[in-house]
Amino acid sequence: MTTTTKAMPAPPAGGQDIMNAINRLSIGQQLTLAFAVVVGLFVAVAAWTAFSLARVDRAAERIASVSLAKEAQIAQLADSFQQMQTAVRNNIIFTDAEVMKREQAVYLAEKKRFAEALAALRKLAADSGADAAERELLARIGSGFEAAVVPQDKAMEEAMQFLSSVAMGILQNDGGPKMQKVAAAIGEARQLVQAQSRARAADIADETGRTRAVALALAGVAGLVAAVLGVWLTASVRGPLAETVALMEKMAAGDLTGQVSGSGGREIQRVQQAAGRTARELTRLLAGMRGDAARLKSAASNLSAAAEGAGRGSRQQVEAAGAMAATLQQMSERIAHVAALGGEAHALSADAGRQAGDGAGLIRTMVGEIRAISELVSESAATVTTLGEDSEKISSITTVIRDVADQTNLLALNAAIEAARAGEAGRGFAVVADEVRKLAETTNRSAREIAEMIAAIQGGTRSMAAQMARSVERVEAGLQVACAAGDAMAAIDAGANRVIAVIDEVSSALNEQSAASREVSGRVERIAEMVGENDRATAAVADTARELDQLAGSLETGLGHFRTA
Template identity: 35%
Template sequence: MNISQRLTALIAVALLSLLSVMLLGVSKLNDQAARLKYISEHSMQSALLANRIANDLNQNRIVLFVHILSSKDQEKAEIVKFVSANRDLLTKNINAYSQLVSEQEDGALYKQLQAAYHDYDQLYMNAIKLSDDRDFTAAFELANATGFSKFTAVIEPVKGLVKFNEDHAKKLIIEAESANSKSVVLFLMISGLGVVLVSFIGALIYRAIKKPMTESLAALSYIEKNLDFTGRIPVSGHDEISQLVKAVNHILETVQKSFVSIEQSIKKMSGSAIEVSANTRQLTKISAVSSESAAHMAATVEEVTVSINHVAERARDTKAHTQDSGRLASDGERVINTTVTEIDAIAGTVREASAEMSDLQLKSNQIRTVVNEIKEIADQTNLLALNAAIEAARAGELGRGFAVVADEVRKLAERTSRSTQEIANTVSAIQEGSDRAVARMRQVVLQVEEGVAHARDAGSAIANIRVASNLVVNYVVDISEALVEQSSASTAMAQQVEKIAHMSEQTNDAAVQSAISADQLQQLIETVQKTISGYRLY
């Protein structure tokens, strides 16, 4: 039996007890009212009417002697009028009593009264007649001797009726008191039984609510205090509280799984962030080396340009310097070949840097995916916490403690969501920086390849100059002109190399910024890990 059924039984027993007491009370009150009505309308009326008859008989007897003793005709006439009226009233009362006869004893006394009164009334009227005839002695003797016995015969049943009605009224009162006592006992029994049943069912409900609520509050307090999501609330029974506890345990299990998933994702993201940070630092070093190489190449190109200009001037001055020009041409060829080799190395380094930046883009995309997963988990956790708060609100006072826990879970989910949003923004910034760096490195690669092509062309030209100078001195003028052209090409190449150096510096700055962003990402990951580590999930 669940709690609602027990409460229904408790209310039903209480209402049934109250209804029984009420119906019994109404019934007993109606019985008492009927007894009181009978006593008031019958017994009391019978006693009063019997007393009136007795009073009327006594009064008539007194009036009879007054009539006999009176010597005045006027007084006698007035007494006769009074006697006539009183006889009518007495007859009326005696006849009225017939309507109040209730038992055999009462009826026998009434019949005795009627017969005795009939004889007494005849004697009474004979005495009045003798008195009217002024035969006072005969009238007095009739009224006092024979009349007394007749009066006694009449008055005795009247007294019997009075006593009968008084005794009957007392009997009814005693019966009413006895019935009232029995009603009180019955009231107490029904009320006591109702109290016992209500107390018993109430105790069952109290035990059914008190124990699981105490265990639930203790378990939730432990989870709240120790942040231990491995704990569960013990479940016993199948009532509403047990269903609520099962729902809370399910929410705790869901939150635990969500936090475990978040923790695993954070660990993966931490490894990716460390790898990104290492790659970014390596890219920074490569960019620095590339910048230094570009600066060295620019200096070398400037030296080549100076040498070419010097050779051209010497070629114009004298043919004798042709051999020197050939030697210088050989030196220039060697330097240009070295420059070409260094430029090739720079181009390879830049290609590697571009590949590393592409890897950085891939890692950024992975981080973005992980961050989106964390955000989805946080949103699900927030939704679960909201559903738990709704279930607690439906539970009312029973779910208040759990509503607090659900609210804390929701707040944690909101903080996690904000943190993942910040991480996503940071990753987006890193990815944008990586995209710009990759684009710039591609430009650098193209420019370096173009510089290599120019350097190789310059090497070929100097080789031709060296061969031509060995073949014929007359070619010195042509070589001089070629050197002038080469000087222009070297100047242009120096400018391109300066651009490469500038781009290498920009690449280095972008790599440094990427390293800073990677460090910030790592710090955010450590913060989330520290928050997650505060919960016991295993």
């Protein structure tokens, strides 16, 4: 079946050759050409915009380099002129010679700065091509300054001579009007430069507006050209593609008799030719597949019957292997249970052995502590005995102190008697003798208290020594009992170790038996799995055979839907 596309509008007669040449290009070449045209237009827009912006930049640079520089120099003129006037007025007012010298130095420095700023301003005007009005204004500032500086200098000289009234008269009569003219000329210069800056800024704004308008117009033209090229390329490709899509849709619906006209670019023509070859190859393949489907259906029926017979035998083998595996599994579980009990007995015996070992260690530690306690008690008994002996020595010392106190009391009594005999001359001595007697009585009383305390300490020491002796005997008895307990725990530990060794042998034997049983059970299970896999494979073969039979029928039905002639 032949399909045609809608004819595109014919181009003007003058451009027919160009259109034919473009149509002979590939789609990629056409897209490249269109892209090059669009890019060229945008490059032209960008170049013109860059040129216009360069002009704007030059105008802005002129404002920055000329107008701003002029404003700075004019500001310097005004500041220097003001500082000069201030210095002259200060010297008229001040009377301190040092301060007046500093003000004179300021005046001279500002005068020099004014001249330098005026020279720089004239150079800027000459370099920038100033008009006659600007040159005349600068000349007026220069001549006015030269005229105004003469009375300023005279006023400064008179002020330095402390002739303030004379200096003030010079400023008021001659200097004032001239200075006002210079200040007015400087103000005019500032206004002129500001007006020039505003004019240049307006020029920049106008140039920027023109640049923006032209750039937008060129960008619009470039966008319109790009849109026209896009529409044209889309139209040149859409028709042949629609024809090819219609052919492919017919092939998808089972109609392999369709054809195409072969219009369009080289790429689309290759696609159409490939679609035609595909239809022819499918026709040839479908013819062969119809015969193969009939043979496949017959073979699938035979395979399904054989698979069903093999499946019945496999199911019987699976049942027998499953029963054997279940029996071996039960035996393996029982052996594993016995082995687990042996492991628990081993763990309990090991725990008992560890506890016995820990008990023996504790008893050995206790024996060591009891020995240490026995030694400490013995040392304490010796210390108590020594304490008793020392208390006996202290008792003898207190006896000596009491004897000394008695003798001192007698001496004090004799001294009091002798003082009484002496009368008034011995009264002071009598007071001393009485104090000595009181001291002797206090010493005697303290010695008796010390003796009583020492007697009590001696009694407690003797009682403590007796208790220490009994404690030593009991500690020795406890030490013997602890040693006996340690020997018993050592014997229990040795017995527990022997029990553990026996249980280890039993557990090893049970583990070997369990491992052998598991290995046999695993092999039987593997056999059962292999038989089961064989059964499943046989069932799968049977299912596959049935599916092949169904697929063969479906294939015959599907092939019947294709129309090849």
